[in-house]
Amino acid sequence: MEFVKLHGTGNDFVVIDARGVERDWPALARGMSDRHFGVGADGLILATGSDVAPVRMRIFNADGSEAEMSGNGLRCLVKFVVDRRIVAPDSRGECDVPTGAGVLRVRVEADANGVRSVRESMGRPRLDPREIPIAIEAEPPVRRVDLQANGRTLAITPVSMGNPHAVHFQQAPVAEFPLEALGPLVEHHELFPNRANFEVIRMLGRDTAEMRVWERGVGETLSCGSGASATMVAARILGLADDRLELRVPGGVLQLEWDGEGEVILSGPVEEVFAGSWPD
Secondary structure: OEEEEEEEOOEEEEEEEOOOOOOOHHHHHHHHHOOOOOOOOOEEEEEEOOOOOOOEEEEEEOOOOEEOOOHHHHHHHHHHHHHOOOOOOOOOOEEEEEEOOEEEEEEEEEEOOEEEEEEEEOOOOEOOOOOOOOOOOOOOOOOOEEEEEOOEEEEEEEEEOOOEEEEEEOOOOHHHOOHHHHHHHHHOOOOOOOOOEEEEEEEEEOOEEEEEEEEOOOEEEOOOHHHHHHHHHHHHHOOOOOOEEEEEEOOEEEEEEOOOOOOOEEEEEOEEEEEEEOOO
C-alpha cells in the first residue's frame, strides 16, 4: 500500500489514497503511527470517495480511534490530493472537502514544488454544551467550567470544532504546565462523554498567544489545527483577543481569524516528508 507522510507545523500524518479500498483502518492506523515499529505519525488520513466532492477526509488517531477532523490534517490531505492531481482547485485555488465535521472550504497557495500553505474554513464553532458535548446544564457560550484533575482545579472553556475541546488559559509559560500528567485526566474527564482535546494557552497580547495541546487518542502533539481554532474562539469569548490571532505552537506558527459569529479560518504551512510502501 502506497503512502505519503506529511506534516502541518509538526503535526504529522500518514496519508493514503483509499478510494475503493477497504482495510481494517483502526489496526492500520495503530501500526503505521507507531514511532518505533511503524512509519511514525500522529494519525492516519484517508482520501476516500464522496458523492459531493472528489474526495472525503477520514482520520484515525494513533490509537486507532476515528476522529471527526483535524485542521493540520486537512492541510496534509489537501496537499496530497492537489499535488497528485486527484483534486483540481478552481480558478481561485479553492475546493471543498467533506469531513466528519462537515464540508469545509479550503484555498491553496502553491509554487513549483506544489502546495506550500492552505487557508481553510474550520466551520462554525459549536458552543451549546449538548453539541460539544459536555455534561453540564448551561446557556451557550460557557465561559468557564472548573475541572478537578489530580487535586488541581483547572478553569476551562469548552468549545467544539466538530470535535470537543477544553481550553485552559494561564499566565505562566505553557512550557511549565505538567501536560503529560494532567492531559490524560482532562481527556478522559467524566464531563466529556466523547473525551476531549486539551489546550493550554498563554496570551502574549491581544493578537498573539502560545499553545501546547494534548490530543484525544494521541497524546501531546507539536500542533493541533482544531485546537488552535478552539483557542481563537475561547479567547474571543473571554474578551482576551479580537478577530485575529497568531498562535505559536511547538511546531511553528498558525494564523487564526474569527469574527465572533461565522466560520473560523485557519491558515498554515504544510510539507511532504517522504513517500513509501507499507506491506499489504
